[in-house]
Amino acid sequence: MIVGEQKPLEELWESIKDHKKVLVFGCNTCVAVCxxxxxxxxxxxxxxxxxxxxxxGVDMEIQDSGIERQCEHEFFEKTEERVEWxxxxxxxxxxxxxxxxxxxxxxxxxxxxxxxxxGAVEELGVYTERCQAxxxxxxxQTGGICPIxxxxxxxxxxxxxxxxxxKCEISKDVDCAWQLIVDRLKLLGRMDDYEKLxxxxxxxxxxxxxxxxxxxxDVQHDS
Amino acid sequence: xxxxxxxxxxxxxxxxxFAVTSECGxxxxxxxxxxxxxxxxxxxxxxxxxITDNQTSVCRTCSLAVCIRLKTMGLEPVLQMVTRDRNxxxxxxxILGAAHWDINNILCLSGDHQSFGDSSKGQNxxxxxxxxxxxxxxxxxxxxxxxxxxxxxxxxxxxxxxxANPFADPFEIRVARxxxxxxxxxxxxxxxxxxxxxxxxxxxxxxxxxxxxEKTAIMAGLTPMKSAGxxxxxxxxxxxxxxxxxxxxxxxxxxxxxQAEEGIKMCIESIQRLKxxxxxxxxxxxxIEWEEKVPGIVEAAGLYPRPEV
Ligand code: SF4
Ligand code: SF4
Numbered sequence: 001m002i003v004g005e006q007k008p009l010e011e012l013w014e015s016i017k018d019h020k021k022v023l024v025f026g027c028n029t030c031v032a033v034c035x036x037x038x039x040x041x042x043x044x045x046x047x048x049x050x051x052x053x054x055x056x057g058v059d060m061e062i063q064d065s066g067i068e069r070q071c072e073h074e075f076f077e078k079t080e081e082r083v084e085w086x087x088x089x090x091x092x093x094x095x096x097x098x099x100x101x102x103x104x105x106x107x108x109x110x111x112x113x114x115x116x117x118x119g120a121v122e123e124l125g126v127y128t129e130r131c132q133a134x135x136x137x138x139x140x141q142t143g144g145i146c147p148i149x150x151x152x153x154x155x156x157x158x159x160x161x162x163x164x165x166x167k168c169e170i171s172k173d174v175d176c177a178w179q180l181i182v183d184r185l186k187l188l189g190r191m192d193d194y195e196k197l198x199x200x201x202x203x204x205x206x207x208x209x210x211x212x213x214x215x216x217x218d219v220q221h222d223s
Numbered sequence: 224x225x226x227x228x229x230x231x232x233x234x235x236x237x238x239x240x241f242a243v244t245s246e247c248g249x250x251x252x253x254x255x256x257x258x259x260x261x262x263x264x265x266x267x268x269x270x271x272x273x274i275t276d277n278q279t280s281v282c283r284t285c286s287l288a289v290c291i292r293l294k295t296m297g298l299e300p301v302l303q304m305v306t307r308d309r310n311x312x313x314x315x316x317x318i319l320g321a322a323h324w325d326i327n328n329i330l331c332l333s334g335d336h337q338s339f340g341d342s343s344k345g346q347n348x349x350x351x352x353x354x355x356x357x358x359x360x361x362x363x364x365x366x367x368x369x370x371x372x373x374x375x376x377x378x379x380x381x382x383x384x385x386x387a388n389p390f391a392d393p394f395e396i397r398v399a400r401x402x403x404x405x406x407x408x409x410x411x412x413x414x415x416x417x418x419x420x421x422x423x424x425x426x427x428x429x430x431x432x433x434x435x436x437e438k439t440a441i442m443a444g445l446t447p448m449k450s451a452g453x454x455x456x457x458x459x460x461x462x463x464x465x466x467x468x469x470x471x472x473x474x475x476x477x478x479x480x481x482q483a484e485e486g487i488k489m490c491i492e493s494i495q496r497l498k499x500x501x502x503x504x505x506x507x508x509x510x511i512e513w514e515e516k517v518p519g520i521v522e523a524a525g526l527y528p529r530p531e532v
């Protein structure tokens with residue numbers, strides 16, 4: 001899922017303070033799982049901002065609402081009215097939701113979160129990165145552990161010389177991805193694969209190749 | 224073994240001598256005086272001089288410019304190149320730039336993470352990794368091709384090397400990782416600083432068991448300790464460094480004003496012992512900001528005069 005982290009209240013206030021009717025708008029899928037941008041969090045954020053407005057003596061109306069996903073047209077249908085009412089929206093979706101909304105409505109849509117990474121819920125309250133959507137998945141070769149997302153130098157033939165006691169050279173709190181890969185290959189009885197040189201990567205399917213697009217004509221025609 | 228390139232370092236190794244290299248770090252400014260002086264101090268005692276590439280991610284004059292400077296002084300540089308700061312266009316371009324000046328040695332590295340240096344807010348590139356850079360160098364030299372497939376007019380002639388850390392984790396791939404670097408095309412290896420000689424010898428045994436010492440020239444890396452404090456710092460703070468307690472103790476038991484001298488003595492003793500290890504083909508003496516000690520170490524270790532090749 002996409003993980004995000006709420007921006008500091010001060011920063012949010014700076015972006016909305018000159019508006020009269022602000023809608024804090026949640027997205028109840030990915031960013032709800034990490035409890036940062038779901039409809040419930042939008043509601044809490046709206047009340048914090050109302051308090052802030054009172055403190056600052058600013059006359060402003062703040063409402064909250066939310067939908068299932070801000071990255072798909074169909075979910076917006078039910079909330080058109082609320083969005084129409086507002087003269088600015090503070091979206092607590094990821095950067096995708098914020099942009100998607102901005103494309104739909106000719107009014108300021110501000111980001112409520114910093115979109116941080118694509119990750120997993122390691123345990124309650126702990127989210128960690130797993131994938132960078134490179135467009136050409138190599139997990140089959142690396143024992144199911146991604147060196148692009150999880151190695152600080154995205155080393156394809158790792159580890160680098162800095163791996164110590166299973167940790168990455170950047171911090172004792174970060175696992176060395178290549179230690180994990182070696183452990184995993186060992187577990188799978190595939191240590192011979194370690195010595196296969198990973199070829200130079202084609203990054204054209206990554207961010208480097210420009211904005212990416214997927215078209216499924218079969219699905220398009222079906223609907 | 225016959226040398227395949229005009230590299231002096233390769234020739235010394237091919238002739239069966241122990242090779243000796245050292246390294247200098249480019250200045251944090253544009254004044255060449257100091258680096259020229261450093262090179263002058265060590266030039267008669269080493270076969271080649273590594274020029275580091277923004278080491279520890281601290282921004283400095285580029286390695287290539289200083290290598291060219293050395294070349295114009297009639298010296299033999301080893302161009303260090305990290306994959307952290309340049310994509311494949313820049314890497315290949317700099318390799319050609321080096322070849323333009325007939326620089327014949329390159330050391331392929333991934334580079335320390337940028338968070339260690341003065342640019343922790345910067346991006347890192349890592350388009351290739353160090354093994355893929357080695358493959359790139361060999362492709363350019365041996366086949367005269369760019370990565371994109373086109374021919375290179377007057378291909379570079381380079382003796383290509385890599386670093387190896389005999390002490391790095393994970394333990395089970397220490398030798399396998401060297402095998403991979405050899406497979407990627409490493410013609411010489413400069414190791415991480417060796418303080419734990421027992422462990423290094425154990426690694427070398429694994430290396431010999433797989434015949435890797437015959438496929439690449441392994442140069443043992445050494446850095447003399449200046450003080451017990453430095454030993455402690457290296458032990459506790461530098462990732463991938465193995466400094467045994469005895470080393471720290473020996474220095475700590477030495478009066479402060481004699482610790483530097485003791486550190487030099489320990490370095491010389493290490494070289495003496497490592498000369499006996501089958502498969503060790505030379506020494507890479509990294510005396511960080513202590514270049515003036517290199518000639519004395521080389522002489523005391525019986526590695527002087529350097530052979531004419
Ligand atoms: S290899 Fe690419 S697609 Fe696969 S997990 Fe890593 S970043 Fe994601
Ligand atoms: S220590 Fe491991 S995870 Fe960190 S940069 Fe090196 S190989 Fe990558």
